[in-house]
Amino acid sequence: xxxxxxxxxxxxxxxxxxxxxxxxxxxxxxxxxxxxxxxxxxxxxxxxxxxxxxxxxxxxxxxxxxxxxxxxxxxxxxxxxxxxxxxxxxxxxxxxxxxxxxxxxxxxxxxxxxxxxxxxxxxxxxxxxxxxxxxxxxxxxxxxxxxxxxxxxxxxxxxxxxxxxxxxxxxxxxxxxxxxxxxxxxxxxxxxxxxxxxxxxxxxxxxxxxxxxxxxxxxxxxxxxxxxxxxxxxxxxxxxxxxxxxxxxxxxxxxxxxxxxx
Numbered sequence: 001x002x003x004x005x006x007x008x009x010x011x012x013x014x015x016x017x018x019x020x021x022x023x024x025x026x027x028x029x030x031x032x033x034x035x036x037x038x039x040x041x042x043x044x045x046x047x048x049x050x051x052x053x054x055x056x057x058x059x060x061x062x063x064x065x066x067x068x069x070x071x072x073x074x075x076x077x078x079x080x081x082x083x084x085x086x087x088x089x090x091x092x093x094x095x096x097x098x099x100x101x102x103x104x105x106x107x108x109x110x111x112x113x114x115x116x117x118x119x120x121x122x123x124x125x126x127x128x129x130x131x132x133x134x135x136x137x138x139x140x141x142x143x144x145x146x147x148x149x150x151x152x153x154x155x156x157x158x159x160x161x162x163x164x165x166x167x168x169x170x171x172x173x174x175x176x177x178x179x180x181x182x183x184x185x186x187x188x189x190x191x192x193x194x195x196x197x198x199x200x201x202x203x204x205x206x207x208x209x210x211x212x213x214x215x216x217x218x219x220x221x222x223x224x225x226x227x228x229x230x231x232x233x234x235x236x237x238x239x240x241x242x243x244x245x246x247x248x249x250x251x252x253x254x255x256x257x258x259x260x261x262x
Contacts, residue, residue, distance in 0.1 A: 122171060129160035130167040134174060138192070141178050147190060154195040162201075166254065169230040170203065177205050177250065180223050185209025185248060203252040211242045 124133040131153055138149040153159055162170065174192070181187050187209030194203050224240075231238050231252060241249040 125167060125171060126164070130162060130170060131157075131159045133167075133171060134192075137171070137174060137178070141182070147182065147187060149190045149192065152191075152193045154193065155201060158196070158201070159194055162254075166234045166236075169234045169236075170252075170254075173227050173230055173252070174205070176223050176227050181207045181209060181248070185211075187247070197253075199256045201254040201256070203254075204249065205252070206247060206249040208247045211244050211246045211248055 122133050122137075124136055134153075135151065138151050141147060142149045160167075178190070181190060185207050187207035189208045191206045192204070194201065196202070227250075228238055234254065236252055236254040239251040239253070241251070
């Protein structure tokens, strides 16, 4: 009887042990499967983000190429045609007819075409460098007298050693920031500074406008998305500091390894 009892005990023990092993194996393989699914999901999310970034980068590059083409066509074709039209019409008007009324209109159209052309593809960037082009950009925005712009370039000539892609990205970022300030901030003053810090080139942009609510997503607007995308393309970062009624500040940091000198 004792032997039968012992055998039953052993069978129960073996059954419990087997059940435990099976349960442990099931849990182990389930957790392993869950981890594999999580890793695959994470990899897919990373791939989607990378693809989105590549698509956005390709879109921005395509936009720049198209801007250059349109800007060149406006300057070379439309601008030249308007200048020729002005000369032809000037020859057909006699001195006795007095000052032609069409001249100011054509001059205005030529100036507008030239301004649009330079905005689409700034020629000064390749000819004179980033510092000159930024001065020209800031002077254009400040010309109306509504906003005062203070630009302090403490990088000196180093600002013009940025490679073409980096210089163009910084120019476009400044364009977007100025446009946002004019459209939305209601600012009176803008301060822009460049300087070196921690083996990097830094650009700060600060306006005294109405700022943004701390609870708002400061990077969610289309303009800010474009700014962050352009900065990421050149391995730069943008740190935003703003509060309602406290203005807007962005600190752009370009690491030294991302700068290819010319």
